Amino acid sequence: MSIAKTQELLGFDEALERYDPVMGLEVHVELGTNTKMFCSCPTEFGAAPNTQVCPTCLGLPGSLPVVNGAAVEGAIRIGLALHCEIAQWCRFARKNYFYPDMPKNFQTSQYDEPISYNGYLDVEVDGRSFRIGIERAHMEEDTGKSTHVGGATGRIHGADYSLVDYNRAGIPLIEIVTKPIEVPGHLAPAVARAYVTELRELIRALGVSEARMERGQMRCDVNLSLRPKGETKFGTRSETKNVNSLRSVERATRYEIQRHAAVLASGGRIVQETRHFHENEGTTTSGRVKEEAEDYRYFPEPDLVPVAPSREWVEQLRGTLPQSPTVHRRRLAAEWGISEFDMQTVVNAGALEQIVATIDAGAPSDQARKWWTGELARVANERGVDVGELPITPAQVARVVGLIQGGELTDKLARQVVEGVLAGEGDPDAVVAARGLKVVSDDSALLAAIDAAIAANAAVAEKIRAGNHAAVGVIIGAVMKSTRGQADAARVRELVLGRLS
């Protein structure tokens, strides 16, 4: 992927000395209902293209939509969990625009009558709590998925041809739109990430979606504008589309702050436009310029009757809400014996779910936490992905921990095993076997190595015999080297001291 020209950026700190950012986040969540929003087609992920379609989701002439009650229920539960008001009566609306992956060339969505509105979600960053206002959470349908073949960018322009898979068309979506977010500039990228993370935890806790960003089940658009310090009027915004990992949310926000600042600082003007985020480069490029707001010619969907959830039903659904993520996390923090601050680190690393699953698979909490926020977080960062996207399962991590505890792996060997799993070499046990990483616990084999090391380091051996135990490290090091790290260092130490006492 090539980017036309290098973008001028202002340093992050410098940008924030001069400007304050205002953000707006739009998150689309695919509901995990069994059937689509307006027809009874299945929603399973990964089916062969165009096998989960019918006249309605293909938009064939004469077909009509029927609202999926389970989707409305999911929408209301999300609204309630976000402390929103739930509309007494609301309608769907048609959002009219032409696009090949949209079967009817209008999207059945909601416009001025969303099912949920006016709520909030609290997030924590650096030990500080921020309340993110929720403007609305409305129901709509997903579009099909285009694949543009040929051309340099994978986008429609310049492609040789395009393929459309309508399996995704009509999957229920909830679009959650924040009110303008104004936080201290240097925290803005972290707050954006924390919000999406928190929202993801909430959606999962509700059980309404797996919210897996790598599968597009949760997608984020980042709206950002800058205004000079002291100015109250909002600046012109850019809308960065489909920012599809937690890490990218943070990076895209940061990048856009720096890009806007550079344009404004040089006396330029920000164009209102859609931008694309590039995962690999961590940059955004211009998509469609929206000098005038696009006219979607919204009007109430005449093929559907209004949705009027009874108050009894809404209250009944309120009763089904799970423990709030905050309470849930407090409980876990207490169970694990860690501070709330440490817990926030876990959450913002996007690792909470993995850690819980690893503990469920039998690992002690401190070990599970150590692996996911340590080694695995480091690798994820190196690879530029979220920890949840690493090709290692919580069960595999638990197995590695089990091998350490059984004395069959040292920490150092365990890291090699994990490296093997991440490299696709198979299960931990398979990696241990294939790489021959078992701890050398056979004393006779060790003693042979120790004797060889003593012979090679006679002077050091004499010092140890004379009572200088600090020197024993040299011999241990030599033994570890000759056993390629597979010996248990503590046992080696015991044996060396035994030999030389």
Place this chain on the structure above:
Amino acid sequence: MYASGSDAIRRTAADLAAAIASGELSAVEVTQAHLDRIAKVDDKVKAFLHVDAQGALAAAAAVDAKRAKGERLGPLAGVPLALKDVFTTRGVPTTCGSRILEGWLPPYDATVARRLREADVVIIGKTNMDEFAMGSSTENSAYGPTRNPWDLERVPGGSGGGSAASLVAFEAPLAIGSDTGGSIRQPAAVTGTVGVKPTYGSVSRYGLVAFSSSLDQGGPCARTVLDAALLHEIIAGHDPLDSTSIDMPVPPVVAAARRGADEGVRGLRIGVVKQFDGEGYAPGVRQRFHESVELLAGLGAEVVEIDAPSFDHALPAYYLIAPSECSSNLARFDAMRYGLRVGDDGVHSAEEVTALTREAGFGPEVKRRIMLGTYALSSGYYDAYYGQAQKVRTLIIRDFEKAFERVDVLVSPTTPTTAFKIGERVDDPVSMYLADLCTIPTNLAGNAGMSVPCGLAPEDGLPVGFQILAPALQDDRLYRVGAALEAALEDRWGHPILEEVPAL
């Protein structure tokens, strides 16, 4: 009526069904007689876009087999029917009178088509129509106009001119239409047939290719009120596939038709709509209409005049709402998945192919309405046009409510004039739109309407339609009044009106 046993094509649907059930005629014989008639006269009339001889004969044979096994047959089993080409039929071409759907074979049946098949009605073919049901003369069909059998130089009305003409040409005893602003009733009026727009939501729209979703309604077309009632009961009823479908029992329209014919309208309160009379109405239309009102009064109905001032604004409101919805409904015709595709040469982009296809595939009236609707929904204009039209709609609903507090039904001429000449109004869209002046309020209000023939205008000898309007879900009232008027007029004339249609 048409009791000559030898000539199956002139018999009523009720009569044919009885003949088939008794074994007097086989369903295959009846179907073949109609296929022969189509082969003989449709070159002149052009009522059909597609004749499904094979499918029809197979369906008829199945009915005969059922009878042979002693299975009970439905009230219209084995009777041929002409289906407006706006309803999808599985594996049978469905064009909506448009080039853009040329060659499309729907993979599914409209609910109306499914119900007809389940009732063993024989779908004999698909009838011509104004493109996407936009028009009042069937001249907007991409496949050429249908001609009115009363005078082949004249239009059969529209958009369902094909369905109405097929009845008058004795090509089918039953037909289905769709009525968005009068497309069933106005052709019925100018062809001397019966056409009913049922209450919105009582006949499923699933598989009815949408023109204006909040107005479209399928309904029966027939030569007699009783035949229309029998057909009405087959196609109406709740459909879970249509969210706007009403989950209520179908009103007893067949019983109402029988009662009207037997007992008349004594004690019924009839309101004559003040707005639909006077200037712009042909003298013969006024004369036949008022004679009919007097006839009903003579039968014991109580007649009053009803003032419904909002009806004056119905036409402009309609021409904002219907085009707005159509601009969105017709967006799906983009050459991506079905129908016509123009310019797919590896050079043009997808966007260009869509534009070229729509340019080539839609006729001028469809384009006019898409543009009107696109404009009316545009930001900055929405409130002034679409929003304002919705307010008028509310006023019309209120005027109906007020009227129906005083009377059981409202009546008016169905159309201001009799059938006009082919080509006469094609260059003047507004005069064309006026043909639906009296029928539009019902669509905007969502209640029920019928056109029943009330004679021939003295000045041109062409049929005049008498419109009856009833509150939502009181469709049975239409049939009671319609059948009473039909019986009284036939008594007066000594024969059904279609006896006077010139031979083709």
